[in-house]
Amino acid sequence: MNVSNFAFLYRYALLRLLVYIIQGLQKVVLFLTVTEKKRILREERLPAEPLILFKEWYDLAAGSCINLHEAMALSTVSGNGRPSCRLVLLKGFGKDGFVFFTNYNSRKAKEMENNKNVALTFWWNTLGRQVRIEGTVEKISEKESDEYFRTRPRGSQIGAWASEQSSEITNREVLEKQVIFYEEKFKGKEVPRPPHWGGYRVMPSTVEFWQARLNRLHDRIKYTLLPDKSWKIERLAP
Numbered sequence: 001m002n003v004s005n006f007a008f009l010y011r012y013a014l015l016r017l018l019v020y021i022i023q024g025l026q027k028v029v030l031f032l033t034v035t036e037k038k039r040i041l042r043e044e045r046l047p048a049e050p051l052i053l054f055k056e057w058y059d060l061a062a063g064s065c066i067n068l069h070e071a072m073a074l075s076t077v078s079g080n081g082r083p084s085c086r087l088v089l090l091k092g093f094g095k096d097g098f099v100f101f102t103n104y105n106s107r108k109a110k111e112m113e114n115n116k117n118v119a120l121t122f123w124w125n126t127l128g129r130q131v132r133i134e135g136t137v138e139k140i141s142e143k144e145s146d147e148y149f150r151t152r153p154r155g156s157q158i159g160a161w162a163s164e165q166s167s168e169i170t171n172r173e174v175l176e177k178q179v180i181f182y183e184e185k186f187k188g189k190e191v192p193r194p195p196h197w198g199g200y201r202v203m204p205s206t207v208e209f210w211q212a213r214l215n216r217l218h219d220r221i222k223y224t225l226l227p228d229k230s231w232k233i234e235r236l237a238p
């Protein structure tokens with residue numbers, strides 16, 4: 001093959017690649033256009049309670065191959081008014097609220113003990129959706145915590161005993177020695193739930209659904225719990 005033929009084939013390949021890219025972009029634009037129409041949150045189609053819409057969104061996120069779709073940011077406030085935020089995993093939800101588990105001696109647990117007002121945020125990037133929840137928190141029953149703890153992998157059960165969450169340790173070896181200690185302690189036995197570990201339930205007073213839209217003209221629908229236990233629905237400006 002001479003140089004001129006090679007140059008021709010090279011230019012042809014580049015041209016074909018450019019055509020594929022343009023066709024791909026056209027498909028993306030079409031997809032976004034169709035998706036945009038489907039994304040519209042219309043008041044007349046909204047359920048009376050936020051849990052119904054949350055379940056619809058959550059189930060879609062769960063089926064969309066989103067890594068850790070159950071991850072949510074938990075925001076708490078210290079006694080001197082300093083906020084803090086971290087990611088935890090949603091382990092259940094229903095009319096009573098949203099459940100997660102943690103160490104009762106952790107920083108977040110201590111802050112929740114002093115201030116029951118908390119906030120949760122879910123962010124599903126590929127769906128362009130966010131859910132913000134504000135409410136109060138309470139511990140779930142020991143029975144509920146025991147039932148969930150038994151479903152955890154043994155390594156995670158041992159970890160709940162070994163880690164004094166949020167406390168300062170000299171080095172990682174300290175943690176690893178604790179793991180070895182409790183592995184030996186519970187060898188051949190069922191690992192019981194530590195008394196300092198269990199679940200919390202966030203009972204929502206407001207739930208806001210945020211849906212990305214074109215030109216940053218996003219949909220924001222806010223549910224607010226009223227004294228009679230019904231929900232007020234309002235649209236907020238993006």
